[in-house]
Amino acid sequence: MALGETALTSRSEPPVSHSWLTSPLAAALAIAASLIAVPATAQAPGADVDDRPDTAVACHVGVYRLDDGSWVDLAPNVGHGLRWRRLDGSTSRMNLNAEGRWVSTLGWTNRVEGPQPQLGTCAESRIVFEDRPGARVTLDVQETTFVGQGGTRLKGRLILPPGDGPVPIMVEVHGSEGADALIFNVFQRVAPASGVGVFVYAKRGSGGSEGRYTQDFHVLAEDAAAAVSEARRMAGARAGRVGLHGASQGGWVAPLAASLTPVDFVTVGFGLAYGVLSEDSDQVIQDLEAKGWGPDVLARAREITDVTGAFVASRGAVGFDGLEAVRARYRAEPWFADIKGEFTGMLLNTPNEQIIALAPQLDAGTSWDYDPLPVLATLNTPMLWIQAEKDTGAPPQATRLRLIALSGQGRPITLLEYPDTDHGIVRFETGPEGRRTGLGYAPGYYQAVLDWARTGRLDGRYGDARLLAQATSTSPPISGR
Numbered sequence: 001m002a003l004g005e006t007a008l009t010s011r012s013e014p015p016v017s018h019s020w021l022t023s024p025l026a027a028a029l030a031i032a033a034s035l036i037a038v039p040a041t042a043q044a045p046g047a048d049v050d051d052r053p054d055t056a057v058a059c060h061v062g063v064y065r066l067d068d069g070s071w072v073d074l075a076p077n078v079g080h081g082l083r084w085r086r087l088d089g090s091t092s093r094m095n096l097n098a099e100g101r102w103v104s105t106l107g108w109t110n111r112v113e114g115p116q117p118q119l120g121t122c123a124e125s126r127i128v129f130e131d132r133p134g135a136r137v138t139l140d141v142q143e144t145t146f147v148g149q150g151g152t153r154l155k156g157r158l159i160l161p162p163g164d165g166p167v168p169i170m171v172e173v174h175g176s177e178g179a180d181a182l183i184f185n186v187f188q189r190v191a192p193a194s195g196v197g198v199f200v201y202a203k204r205g206s207g208g209s210e211g212r213y214t215q216d217f218h219v220l221a222e223d224a225a226a227a228v229s230e231a232r233r234m235a236g237a238r239a240g241r242v243g244l245h246g247a248s249q250g251g252w253v254a255p256l257a258a259s260l261t262p263v264d265f266v267t268v269g270f271g272l273a274y275g276v277l278s279e280d281s282d283q284v285i286q287d288l289e290a291k292g293w294g295p296d297v298l299a300r301a302r303e304i305t306d307v308t309g310a311f312v313a314s315r316g317a318v319g320f321d322g323l324e325a326v327r328a329r330y331r332a333e334p335w336f337a338d339i340k341g342e343f344t345g346m347l348l349n350t351p352n353e354q355i356i357a358l359a360p361q362l363d364a365g366t367s368w369d370y371d372p373l374p375v376l377a378t379l380n381t382p383m384l385w386i387q388a389e390k391d392t393g394a395p396p397q398a399t400r401l402r403l404i405a406l407s408g409q410g411r412p413i414t415l416l417e418y419p420d421t422d423h424g425i426v427r428f429e430t431g432p433e434g435r436r437t438g439l440g441y442a443p444g445y446y447q448a449v450l451d452w453a454r455t456g457r458l459d460g461r462y463g464d465a466r467l468l469a470q471a472t473s474t475s476p477p478i479s480g481r
Contacts, residue, residue: 045364046178046213049206051078053183057096059122063189066134071193072117072127075186078179084117084129085186087194089427089441089463107427107439138162139192146230148204149222152211156201156227157182158234161192166240168453169197170267171231173224173246173254176215180207187245190446196453197238199231216365217252224257241265243381243453248394248423251385252276252372258381266383267452270391270423273399273406275371277313281305282395284341290434291338300330301339308344313368316359320352373402382412384452386425386445386465392436393423400468407469414458415469418442 053061053076060082063073073085074094081095084104092104092114106113120126125136140160148154161167172185180202182188188200204211204223214220224244232239243265246254251271258266272279284301307322327348330336339345347355376383385403387396400417407413422428425445428436444463451458458467 049178051179054080057082060119062136063193064127064134065137066129066132072129073190087446089443089445091440109437137193142234146226148226149219152204154201154209155207156230158199159188159192160197161195166238167197168241169231169235169239170245170453171227172200173244173250174203175248175250178206178213182207194450196450199227201227214365217256217367217370220253221256224253225261228261228263255375255379259375259379263381265456266381267449268385270388270394272394273372273402276368277309280342280344284339284344286395287340288338293335297335305344308347376406382456385415387417388421388425389417389419391423404469407471412471413469416448416465417468418465
């Protein structure tokens with residue numbers, strides 16, 4: 001989830017079916033695994049820093065207002081085509097066919113299904129969506145360079161809705177992706193089209209920002225806190241409520257940043273309320289449970305993840321004795337091959353010499369020892385957490401329990417969970433061998449993020465989301481529409 005993962009709200013073409021590896025070491029292991037025919041889905045941390053959109057169609061990127069007042073956003077894909085999104089969570093990939101017509105394929109499938117919007121020329125800036133004409137919205141866009149942690153100069157952008165009155169502003173906190181948020185962040189258009197301002201910046205090491213890609217949460221939190229200050233400065237009298245919005249790995253960074261600088265709200269999407277190592281161990285357990293293994297196997301798996309976690313956290317300093325011991329003890333067990341997780345499965349199946357050779361090259365400074373509990377237990381900023389019930393990248397069970405407990409103790413935490421969704425709050429279908437393919441975002445998800453920024457409240461219902469915790473509200477629980 002924290003490494004090589006693409007937050008579905010920020011980038012345009014993530015698969016739903018792969019594992020989002022957390023550690024730099026895991027990426028090294030994935031590369032090593034490819035050399036010995038072990039399936040691998042990860043990439044080196046920050047390897048997507050050079051991702052670029054399709055320049056042939058990038059002129060169409062923008063948010064378009066239809067004649068009924070609703071909007072449709074056109075986002076760049078990495079490499080080829082566009083992706084449209086709507087407030088209700090519907091989305092499709094768009095490509096030009098041989099006849100010059102745009103063809104939309106549902107969600108992340110290859111099925112030509114659903115609305116088939118058509119675009120004008122680049123100069124016309126127009127769209128026709130389900131027979132409704134629309135034109136691109138002109139937003140108030142200001143570019144800037146500001147100073148992050150350690151004097152690093154970061155490229156940023158403030159985007160405000162049209163007008164001159166105060167508006168809420170969301171400061172966008174990255175997930176683990178290295179790609180340029182100034183290109184690929186979607187909320188920089190859809191939020192201003194809905195009356196909410198956005199400050200977005202290129203993560204250090206990307207998009208013209210100085211520095212080097214890192215997964216050091218403390219460094220990233222200081223960058224985010226500096227972004228809050230810059231957003232307030234640039235917005236001036238137009239700054240209403242200013243807060244932080246982080247997804248995936250940003251769920252560790254955004255609350256930490258809020259402990260460094262005053263903000264009016266925090267929103268976390270599909271993040272974790274416990275540490276990085278627990279993410280791997282929970283994924284291992286989740287994988288084994290999905291295969292039908294019982295408590296005795298799960299207990300042995302915890303023994304294994306204790307060993308692999310210690311190895312990763314020490315960056316190999318504890319040596320290979322523990323790894324060799326669990327390999328020898330359990331390699332012949334029928335469940336051993338079902339162990340995956342973020343990095344444990346790779347560690348168990350990668351030769352030690354390849355681990356030694358590759359891991360040091362890919363260390364991105366991950367905050368292995370970071371536990372978010374002290375921050376969450378003391379932060380007075382109202383927080384909205386939005387979870388995916390069936391998240392394979394960030395298993396939600398432990399986070400759910402921790403957040404409900406903290407909310408019950410009076411912490412200002414609201415927890416919204418979407419059933420039958422995966423990482424990114426994405427609805428999916430399940431194909432052969434359990435492979436998931438995304439169909440679209442959960443209805444109500446975008447609206448919840450925007451309402452929290454506007455008012456710090458959830459008013460009404462948000463699709464079929466379940467309200468699992470709300471510290472101070474007396475409103476009845478949310479259920480499906």
